Amino acid sequence: MNILEKITNELDTLSKSERKVAEVILASPSTVIHSSIAALAKQANISEPTVNRFCRRLDTKGYPDFKLHLAQSLANGTPYVNRHVDENDSAEEYTDKIFESTMASLELARKSLDANDVNRSVDLLTQANKISFFGLGASAIVAHDAQNKFFRFNVPVVYFDDILMQRMSAINSRQGDVVIVISHTGRTKSLVEVASLAKENDATVIGITTKGTPLAKECSIVLTVDVCEDTDLYMPMSSRIAQLALIDVLATGFTLRRGSKFRDNLKKVKDSLRSSRFERKD
Amino acid sequence: MNILEKITNELDTLSKSERKVAEVILASPSTVIHSSIAALAKQANISEPTVNRFCRRLDTKGYPDFKLHLAQSLANGTPYVNRHVDENDSAEEYTDKIFESTMASLELARKSLDANDVNRSVDLLTQANKISFFGLGASAIVAHDAQNKFFRFNVPVVYFDDILMQRMSAINSRQGDVVIVISHTGRTKSLVEVASLAKENDATVIGITTKGTPLAKECSIVLTVDVCEDTDLYMPMSSRIAQLALIDVLATGFTLRRGSKFRDNLKKVKDSLRSSRFERKD
DNA sequence: CTACATTATGAAATAAAATTTCATTTTTTC
DNA sequence: GAAAAAATGAAATTTTATTTCATAATGTAG
Secondary structure, X not given: OOHHHHHHHHHXXXXXXXXXXXHHHHHOHHHHOOOOHHHHHHHHOOOHHHHHHHHXXXXXXXXXXXXHHHHHHHHOOOOOOOOOOOOOOOHHHHHHHHHXXXXXXXXXXXXXXXXXXXXXXXXXXXXXXXXXXXXXXXXXXXXXXXXXXXXXXXXXXXXXXXXXXXXXXXXXXXXXXXXXXXXXXXXXXXXXXXXXXXXXXXXXXXEEEOOOOHHHHHOOEEEEOOOOOOOOOOOOOHHHHHHHHHHHHHHHHHHHHHOHHHHHHHHHHHXXXXXXXXXXXX | OOHHHHHHHHHHHOOHHHHHHHHHHHHOHHHHOOOOHHHHHHHOOOOHHHHHHHHHHOOOOOHHHHHHHHHHHHHHOOOOOOOOOOOOOOHHHXXXXXXXXXXXXXXXXXXXXXXXXXXXXXXXXXXXXXXXXXXXXXXXXXXXXXXXXXXXXXXXXXXXXXXXXXXXXXHOOOXXXXXXXXXXXXXXXXXXXXXXXXXXXXXXXXXXXXXXOHHHHOOOEEEEOOOOOOOOOOOOOHHHHHHHHHHHHHHHHHHHHHHHHHHHHHHHHHHHHHOOEOOOOO
């Protein structure tokens, strides 16, 4: 996709002269998009046809077309990357870095999510007799938030951030119940056990976790939320945010599935909150 | 910046023929980047020099340069926009829309945040005798999360999502205490009162809210998190996620300010959690 | 409404840029 | 080390963009 990456990748399939072109481009791509083929050829000490052949080798129609691709690569080049905070960063720097990393993680999480699994999960949720959300630590917040959301839908929903209550609830679950277990690492022993217990009691277990973890193996459906965050070394940050976004997705899917009459009901809940607020003056 | 927006803006400063060009471009910009000046002229039923003049009017060097700008606009054009979910969206569609909207909101929130305020807030937090986080509804989750984070730093921190406890805590606050009040709307009466009470008792009140709300007026520092979300009509989604990102920023600023010895301590907390996990097999 | 000025427009000429052709050089293979 | 294959660049060609300039359209003052 990105032509700069492509150049780097194909660097060894290029001829000697073509590689010279590649190097000049990689050294300063932003200059190149304003150069003519002649200027670039001179810069790389090779002839114009070589530049042209170089462009064609990268599956572009010719030099102008190549420049177009290059321009596009530069435009969205590394938009949101996981940039690590540095010891000496200013407030502005670490603020930007954290926001950007969060956005990068959301992008990643979105890609790791399977729309089919989302769809099946929404199916199960709309048909559930009871919905439970379990999480610990940072994921407890996500479970809490999920309860908040689904509570508005007027469906039986509980959340526990306490190991014992989770176990008890899991043991008392039955067919038709949906248990959503949230854990970024997917390796928290007690949560894996809870998932296993719920499963033994015929509840449907949906996991919100990283691919291939012990927790994932215990679940009927796994909603994969990969975010490349090392919570062993750092505080959980992006992981819980990606999980929350997923909760939004499930809640949205739920309301869509339930149809418009149901959404009128939501409006009522909102209206009932209004008197507790100062009026807006705009 | 974005050339497509620029065209739209300057539409009425253009001549009749030039507007024809603009319309053709706006109708299908992706086609245009692969057209020659002759092709575009023909498409718009005007002459080639007119296209050229059009390009110059938009502060580009000429047609090829214009195409470059256009290509860039298309590359990151409308990167993350707030796209509303539609009744008939598929799981894939609404998943993508929600993730994109969330990212768009984070981008917005970042822009609305003032690094100076962040810096001052971190200052105050590092020097606080006690830190309290107050929120209700969706913002309660944010307060909860904040407590989780700051608890790891081994500083006196509390959180309340209950009106009475918040009031009591606010009344008992004193100089040197920092109270962080979180509310997207900034118009929740009881929270505004709590902020006011804390302020009367000489605590420093930091608000995490939207610009210019009643809550904002009661705060010593306002951390502005604007996200253009109508929580009167919809469930809170992006707002709480942006708030969480801000909590991450504050927590990060806090650890940076406290220096490296302090960070060793964080590692200990993490290590103590390890035995509760399944070992990783990679 | 006319005469003048201003601006807008396109045909044709020119200039610039990119591509193709083909001869020469370099590299590879046997 | 000779023949084949591949790479390269000079020059010609083609394509594309720009400039020039004459004409048309539009606006303005008397």
